[in-house]
Amino acid sequence: MRTLLIFSLLVVGLAVSSQAQTAQVTLATSAQCGMCKSRLERDMLFTPGVKKVVLDLETKGLTVWYNAGKVDLEGLRKAVNRIGYDADASPADPAAYEKLPACCKKGGMDHE
Amino acid sequence: MIFRAFALLLYIGLGLASALAQTELAGRLTVAGSQPPVPIAYARVAQVGTATGVLTDSAGYFRLQLDPVRPMALVFSAEGFLTDTLRFNHALPGDHTGHALDFQLYPASMTRELRIEYRRRAAAALTTTAQQTELITSRELTKAACCNLGESFETNPSVDVNFTDAVSGAKSISLLGLNGVYSPILIEGMPLYQGLGRTYGLNYIPGPWVGSIQVSKGTGPVVLGYESLTGQINIALKAPTDERTLLNVYANDYGRLEANLNHHARLSPRWQATLLAHGSTVPGAVDRNGDGFVDVPLSDLATVFTKLKYQGEGGWQGQLAVQALREVRRGGQALAYTSDDPAVVAATYRLRTETTRVSYFSKTGYVWQGRPYQSVGLQTGGTYHDQTGTYGFKTWQGRQWRWNANLIFESVIGDTRHTYRLGLAYQYDRYQEAYNGLDVGRTESVPGAYGEYTYQPTERFSAVVGLRADLHNAFGAFATPRLNLRYQPWATTTLRLAAGRGYRTANVFAENSPTLTSNRAVVLSEALRPEVGWNLGGSLVQQFTLGLREGSLVLDYYYTAFENQVIVDYDQDPQAIVIGNLAGRSRAHSLQAELQWQPLKLLEAKVAYKLYDVRAPFGGKTEQVMLTPRHRGLVNLAYELRRWRLDGTWKLIGAQRLHPFAEHHPGFVLRENAPGYTLVDGQVTWLPAERWELYLGVENLFNYRQPNPIVDAEAPLGPFFDTSYVWGPILGRVVYLGLRFTVPSKPQTNP
Numbered sequence: 125m126r127t128l129l130i131f132s133l134l135v136v137g138l139a140v141s142s143q144a145q146t147a148q149v150t151l152a153t154s155a156q157c158g159m160c161k162s163r164l165e166r167d168m169l170f171t172p173g174v175k176k177v178v179l180d181l182e183t184k185g186l187t188v189w190y191n192a193g194k195v196d197l198e199g200l201r202k203a204v205n206r207i208g209y210d211a212d213a214s215p216a217d218p219a220a221y222e223k224l225p226a227c228c229k230k231g232g233m234d235h236e
Numbered sequence: 237m238i239f240r241a242f243a244l245l246l247y248i249g250l251g252l253a254s255a256l257a258q259t260e261l262a263g264r265l266t267v268a269g270s271q272p273p274v275p276i277a278y279a280r281v282a283q284v285g286t287a288t289g290v291l292t293d294s295a296g297y298f299r300l301q302l303d304p305v306r307p308m309a310l311v312f313s314a315e316g317f318l319t320d321t322l323r324f325n326h327a328l329p330g331d332h333t334g335h336a337l338d339f340q341l342y343p344a345s346m347t348r349e350l351r352i353e354y355r356r357r358a359a360a361a362l363t364t365t366a367q368q369t370e371l372i373t374s375r376e377l378t379k380a381a382c383c384n385l386g387e388s389f390e391t392n393p394s395v396d397v398n399f400t401d402a403v404s405g406a407k408s409i410s411l412l413g414l415n416g417v418y419s420p421i422l423i424e425g426m427p428l429y430q431g432l433g434r435t436y437g438l439n440y441i442p443g444p445w446v447g448s449i450q451v452s453k454g455t456g457p458v459v460l461g462y463e464s465l466t467g468q469i470n471i472a473l474k475a476p477t478d479e480r481t482l483l484n485v486y487a488n489d490y491g492r493l494e495a496n497l498n499h500h501a502r503l504s505p506r507w508q509a510t511l512l513a514h515g516s517t518v519p520g521a522v523d524r525n526g527d528g529f530v531d532v533p534l535s536d537l538a539t540v541f542t543k544l545k546y547q548g549e550g551g552w553q554g555q556l557a558v559q560a561l562r563e564v565r566r567g568g569q570a571l572a573y574t575s576d577d578p579a580v581v582a583a584t585y586r587l588r589t590e591t592t593r594v595s596y597f598s599k600t601g602y603v604w605q606g607r608p609y610q611s612v613g614l615q616t617g618g619t620y621h622d623q624t625g626t627y628g629f630k631t632w633q634g635r636q637w638r639w640n641a642n643l644i645f646e647s648v649i650g651d652t653r654h655t656y657r658l659g660l661a662y663q664y665d666r667y668q669e670a671y672n673g674l675d676v677g678r679t680e681s682v683p684g685a686y687g688e689y690t691y692q693p694t695e696r697f698s699a700v701v702g703l704r705a706d707l708h709n710a711f712g713a714f715a716t717p718r719l720n721l722r723y724q725p726w727a728t729t730t731l732r733l734a735a736g737r738g739y740r741t742a743n744v745f746a747e748n749s750p751t752l753t754s755n756r757a758v759v760l761s762e763a764l765r766p767e768v769g770w771n772l773g774g775s776l777v778q779q780f781t782l783g784l785r786e787g788s789l790v791l792d793y794y795y796t797a798f799e800n801q802v803i804v805d806y807d808q809d810p811q812a813i814v815i816g817n818l819a820g821r822s823r824a825h826s827l828q829a830e831l832q833w834q835p836l837k838l839l840e841a842k843v844a845y846k847l848y849d850v851r852a853p854f855g856g857k858t859e860q861v862m863l864t865p866r867h868r869g870l871v872n873l874a875y876e877l878r879r880w881r882l883d884g885t886w887k888l889i890g891a892q893r894l895h896p897f898a899e900h901h902p903g904f905v906l907r908e909n910a911p912g913y914t915l916v917d918g919q920v921t922w923l924p925a926e927r928w929e930l931y932l933g934v935e936n937l938f939n940y941r942q943p944n945p946i947v948d949a950e951a952p953l954g955p956f957f958d959t960s961y962v963w964g965p966i967l968g969r970v971v972y973l974g975l976r977f978t979v980p981s982k983p984q985t986n987p
Contacts, residue, residue, distance in 0.1 A: 170878050176784040182284040
């Protein structure tokens with residue numbers, strides 16, 4: 125019972141502490157398709173300080189919740205670039221872009 | 237904030253400032269292609285980027301305030317329909333009056349297949365089905381590198397997998413604390429493994445073939461048949477959308493080798509083909525516990541599955557699938573496989589089974605032109621199963637011819653709030669069975685008809701009422717009523733209720749392998765009647781957000797009561813298995829709690845607890861069913877890194893009741909109850925490059941073993957030799973290594 129109590133306190137504590145200093149930003153990206161969404165949402169989490177990532181495929185907007193003490197806006201854009209996508213005005217890393225599957229490249233979802 | 241301000245500036249710049257007060261958009265949503273238009277009631281219409289939206293009214297009309305700083309795009313979603321998005325350019329369509337926007341959605345049933353969307357969460361409790369259903373995705377299946385279906389449930393808290401006896405290696409599953417025979421295993425909705433195929437059936441579906449598994453609890457739709465009492469397990473095999481090619485090889489430390497090849501091809505825009513192939517072998521005798529018996533039978537298995545799928549013009553579609561299989565298993569005393577002396581071999585206890593199986597299913601469907609909510613489908617399935625076995629001095633031969641057909645008509649009454657299905661079904665089973673030369677065969681022929689009505693007044697509520705009547709050639713007519721209710725008081729809370737009746741006939745030898753492998757005499761005390769039971773239960777799924785991360789809590793309770801059950805009694809006589817109809821009460825209570833959440837970024841945790849109270853009359857007393865633990869627990873952790881995945885599972889199996897015959901087995905250490913124990917499994921997956929996965933894992937890390945799985949293993953031809961006391965692992969720790977090479981499927985292009 126005591127373990128359970130300590131455990132619950134720990135969980136709540138983690139939740140509260142993670143919320144305390146969370147900043148949120150939406151970056152415009154060059155994402156194309158569902159595969160880009162899963163890639164960006166997964167790979168961005170490996171960036172230190174990033175807590176949660178959601179890509180809206182309609183707007184190509186990547187919303188990032190992050191710890192502003194660990195990473196800044198420029199760092200987030202660079203992280204997106206390293207995965208192979210443009211972030212706002214900052215262009216994708218060419219080598220990473222080349223490695224993307226065909227459908228994730230710019231215009232990859234146009235079938236006309 | 238900056239983003240919003242920027243969007244606002246842009247908006248003003250576009251010269252639409254006059255409409256700065258929110259613009260209202262009105263419209264109507266109907267079923268695509270319907271003539272006259274059939275409205276879709278209570279569909280959700282929302283502007284992209286906003287959390288809320290509006291619901292259409294019963295005639296399909298909606299009014300929506302557009303937020304000018306949000307994307308000019310609308311998402312339309314309704315249960316049973318494919319979600320669609322409408323994007324418009326700078327100018328807003330429509331005006332402030334009338335229903336300017338007409339939009340149509342395509343029914344999800346047009347695809348006929350369950351669409352499984354990408355989910356970050358590996359396993360999920362579905363919130364939209366009327367029956368409580370868990371989805372085990374292929375991602376979840378790779379957490380424990382399962383050789384076959386029996387091992388696919390390692391990380392699933394609802395399904396338990398048990399050995400059926402100490403020598404054959406056969407496994408059975410249980411759901412709600414009751415034997416898996418009360419929850420049919422369906423392959424893409426088809427009951428191919430019912431009957432004799434259940435004995436080793438879990439070995440016959442290799443893990444790499446499995447695309448996803450739906451585990452449904454409680455009684456379900458009448459369309460799927462009358463046999464389901466505790467639930468059903470539906471296996472979706474890998475499809476072209478899962479991969480193009482998969483190559484998998486696996487080896488473990490007791491010598492099991494396995495190879496799998498999956499390939500999918502698009503033959504033409506209308507034809508698709510799938511080929512799944514598997515071969516495995518356990519070539520050598522392994523006896524780690526030193527009881528003289530092999531811990532795992534030697535085996536050779538080869539099986540191939542192939543499926544052709546056709547999407548025709550004018551609403552026609554069809555598929556045809558065939559599985560062929562051949563397996564030889566050899567078990568018993570290790571000496572039989574290690575000695576060169578024919579006289580020594582001849583004196584050993586040997587087990588040998590040979591199985592040949594061919595099964596097929598076909599599905600054809602037609603969707604009315606101009607009425608896409610109306611369809612007719614015909615499903616047929618057939619199996620030929622031939623198994624011969626020798627078990628020491630016992631022999632068993634079983635042959636089964638099975639054929640079933642199901643004709644389903646589906647339509648709506650007025651609009652999509654009222655849908656119904658009507659059907660005709662037929663099931664034929666011919667069993668040619670010989671137990672020690674004694675003919676125990678039978679033939680069953682069961683025509684039936686059913687109707688099912690679904691009422692869905694809002695997206696938050698649905699009720700499914702089904703009634704089925706079948707006529708059994710030997711046991712007469714019987715009715716199968718079913719009811720499923722689903723209510724979502726809030727978006728994050730789902731409540732369900734299920735009630736219904738199940739009916740089946742038992743195959744006592746195939747379902748109770750100790751009748752073959754132990755030296756207990758089998759006493760069939762009377763003519764067996766069908767097993768009939770009622771199930772009532774409910775569940776709560778609560779989704780929550782803790783900090784930034786999501787989680788879910790699932791609570792469920794189910795109660796099963798039998799009108800008649802085939803009671804297999806090991807308690808009455810220490811040297812017999814007495815099989816008869818239920819005389820007394822047989823009841824099962826099952827309670828389960830499961831919590832899933834992410835305690836840390838990229839760490840998924842799952843904690844589950846189950847309580848089973850399952851009682852039936854044995855040896856004149858109503859007792860907890862033997863080998864059914866009252867308590868079970870599970871903790872699963874999955875951590876994901878860029879190139880690594882770590883998975884760990886801890887399982888608690890509580891004390892289990894054994895047969896009360898310690899005094900009848902002089903000299904053997906037997907207990908009234910098997911002790912509770914825990915098992916730990918772990919796996920590391922390495923992704924060195926795209927397409928490649930290498931995994932190394934361990935099952936039963938702390939090498940926990942049941943001390944004496946076989947009673948009187950020294951005298952396998954003697955009267956005390958008994959294989960039915962298996963309550964724990966026989967083999968101990970297993971280390972395995974595997975490799976997967978996947979060529980992903982090309983993304984679907986919209987025609």
